Amino acid sequence: MTATETGKKGYVYIIGAGPGDPELLTVKAQRVLHDADVILYDDLVSLELVEQFSGQKIYTGKRKDSHHFEQEEINREVVRQARQGKIVARLKGGDPFVFGRGGEEIDELRKNGVGYEIIPGITAAHGASAYTEIPLTMRKVSSSVAFCTGHPVSSIQVPDADTLVYYMVASTVHDVLDAVAAKGRSGETKVAVVQNATRYNQQVFTGTLDEFRKRERAVYSPALLIIGDNIAHFIADNWHSKKKKVLITGGEAKRYSSTDYIMVHFPCRQIEGADLDLVRRSFDDIRSYSVLLFQNKFAVKYFFKYLFDTGRDVRHLAHSRICTTGKAAAAELQQYGVIPDLMLDSEGCGDIITLFSKHAITSESILLPGSNLHDEYLVGGLQSLGNRVTPLCVYKHGVQELEQSVDFAFIDEIFFASPSCVRNFSTMFGAIPERITVTCADQPTGEEYRKVFGSTSPIIT
Numbered sequence: 192m193t194a195t196e197t198g199k200k201g202y203v204y205i206i207g208a209g210p211g212d213p214e215l216l217t218v219k220a221q222r223v224l225h226d227a228d229v230i231l232y233d234d235l236v237s238l239e240l241v242e243q244f245s246g247q248k249i250y251t252g253k254r255k256d257s258h259h260f261e262q263e264e265i266n267r268e269v270v271r272q273a274r275q276g277k278i279v280a281r282l283k284g285g286d287p288f289v290f291g292r293g294g295e296e297i298d299e300l301r302k303n304g305v306g307y308e309i310i311p312g313i314t315a316a317h318g319a320s321a322y323t324e325i326p327l328t329m330r331k332v333s334s335s336v337a338f339c340t341g342h343p344v345s346s347i348q349v350p351d352a353d354t355l356v357y358y359m360v361a362s363t364v365h366d367v368l369d370a371v372a373a374k375g376r377s378g379e380t381k382v383a384v385v386q387n388a389t390r391y392n393q394q395v396f397t398g399t400l401d402e403f404r405k406r407e408r409a410v411y412s413p414a415l416l417i418i419g420d421n422i423a424h425f426i427a428d429n430w431h432s433k434k435k436k437v438l439i440t441g442g443e444a445k446r447y448s449s450t451d452y453i454m455v456h457f458p459c460r461q462i463e464g465a466d467l468d469l470v471r472r473s474f475d476d477i478r479s480y481s482v483l484l485f486q487n488k489f490a491v492k493y494f495f496k497y498l499f500d501t502g503r504d505v506r507h508l509a510h511s512r513i514c515t516t517g518k519a520a521a522a523e524l525q526q527y528g529v530i531p532d533l534m535l536d537s538e539g540c541g542d543i544i545t546l547f548s549k550h551a552i553t554s555e556s557i558l559l560p561g562s563n564l565h566d567e568y569l570v571g572g573l574q575s576l577g578n579r580v581t582p583l584c585v586y587k588h589g590v591q592e593l594e595q596s597v598d599f600a601f602i603d604e605i606f607f608a609s610p611s612c613v614r615n616f617s618t619m620f621g622a623i624p625e626r627i628t629v630t631c632a633d634q635p636t637g638e639e640y641r642k643v644f645g646s647t648s649p650i651i652t
C-alpha cells in the first residue's frame with residue numbers, strides 16, 4: 192500500500208547509493224528504496240541499482256536526451272512529491288554529505304516543514320580505496336587523510352594531510368597537482384587516478400607527482416585523484432583487476448553471483464517494456480495526430496521498430512508534422528528516409544516550447560513517443576500552448592543509458608539467460624567482439640544465439 196492510499200504524510204529519505212557497484216548499498220537504503228513511491232536519482236547512481244525498485248523513477252542528472260534539472264528544480268520537485276503524501280527517495284551517488292549537496296536539499300525540506308532523514312552511503316574515496324587496495328591511512332606511512340575538491344580550479348585547497356583525495360577532477364588533475372607541488376610536496380610523492388571506482392570498468396593510473404605533471408592533460412570521468420605515499424601499497428594485480436568480468440544478460444542477477452568473477456548485470460527484458468497493445472492502438476489512429484515529436488534517437492528507433500512490426504511503413508506518417516530535438520534523433524530518423532519538418536539542435540524542454548510557440552503549434556494533437564517516464568514539464572508546457580499531448584511508451588527507461596554504457600573493452604564473457612535476451616541484445620548492440628566468450632543458459636538459448644549471431648557455438652552451462 193502506498194503512502195497516498197493510507198493518507199499518510201509524505202516523507203523524504205536522502206540516500207547515498209554508493210560509488211558504483213550496485214551492491215554497495217546499505218541494507219537500510221535497500222529497504223527504504225523498496226518502499227519508496229518515487230525515486231529521484233542523480234547521474235552517478237548506477238542504473239542497475241535503480242532498476243531493482245518499483246517506485247516511479249525520475250532522473251535528475253545532466254545527461255543529454257533528458258530534461259535538465261537545476262538544483263532548485265530538484266528541491267522543488269522533492270517537496271512537491273512529498274506534499275502529495277509520497278515516500279520520496281532522493282538517491283545520490285556516494286554519500287549525500289560528501290560533495291553531494293545533501294546539505295542544501297535538507298535546508299529546503301526544513302524550510303518547507305517536510306519530514307526527512309538521511310541514509311549515508313559509501314563515498315567514492317572509500318570505494319576506490321577498497322577496490323584498488325590503496326589504504327587511506329596506514330601505520331607509519333599516513334596518519335591523516337583529507338577529502339578535497341578539484342573544482343572550481345580557482346579554489347583548489349591543499350590541506351596539510353598525509354593522504355589527499357580529490358573529487359571532481361575530470362579535467363583538473365594537472366591543476367590540482369600544480370597546487371600540491373606549489374605547497375611543497377616532493378615530486379616523488381605517489382599519485383593515483385582511479386576512474387570508475389568499484390565498477391567493472393574501474394581503471395587505475397599511477398605515477399609520481401612529477402611524472403603526472405609532465406604527462407599530457409587527460410580527462411578522467413568520474414575519477415578520484417589520490418596523493419600520498421600509501422599508494423606504494425598499490426599492486427596492478429589487485430583483487431578487482433584480477434577477476435573476470437561477466438556480463439549477465441537477463442535473469443535474476445543474484446542467481447549468478449560467484450566469487451570467481453565480477454558480475455555486470457544487464458537486464459535484457461527492458462526492450463519489452465512498452466505496452467504493445469497501447470502502441471498498436473496508437474498506430475491504428477496515427478492519422479489523428481497532427482504532430483509527432485521525437486526527443487531522442489531511442490524514441491525514433493523503437494517507434495519505427497513497432498511501426499514496421501505492425502506491417503506499416505513511413506507513408507502512414509504522411510499526415511503528421513514530424514519534429515525532433517537533438518542531432519541524434521534527426522540522424523536516426525533520416526535512416527528511415529524521413530527528414531524532420533522541424534528540427535531543434537538542443538534538447539532543452541524550454542527550447543521546445545519556445546519553438547512550438549514560434550511555429551504556432553498551439554492547438555494540435557501531439558504524439559510523444561518515448562520512454563515509460565515521460566517528461567511532465569514538457570507535457571505541461573506543450574499543453575499550456577493549447578495542445579493535446581499523448582505520451583506513448585515505446586521503450587523502457589534505462590535502455591539508452593545501458594546501450595551507451597556497457598564498455599565491452601572490459602567484458603571477458605557474456606551470459607545469455609534466455610532466447611529473448613539474445614534477440615534484444617542483438618537489436619541493441621549488434622555484433623559481439625570475437626575476444627569475448629559466450630555462454631548460454633540452455634539449449635534453446637544456444638540455438639537462438641547460433642541463429643542470430645551466425646555459426647560460432649556458445650558454451651551451454
Ligand code: SAH
Binds near residue numbers: 210389
Ligand atoms: N557524493 C559523492 C561525490 C559526488 S561529487 C560521493 O560521496 O562519492 C562527484 C565526484 O565524485 C566525481 O567527480 C568523482 O570525483 C567522484 N566519484 C563519484 N563516483 C565515482 C567513481 N565511481 N569513481 C571515481 N570517482 C567517483
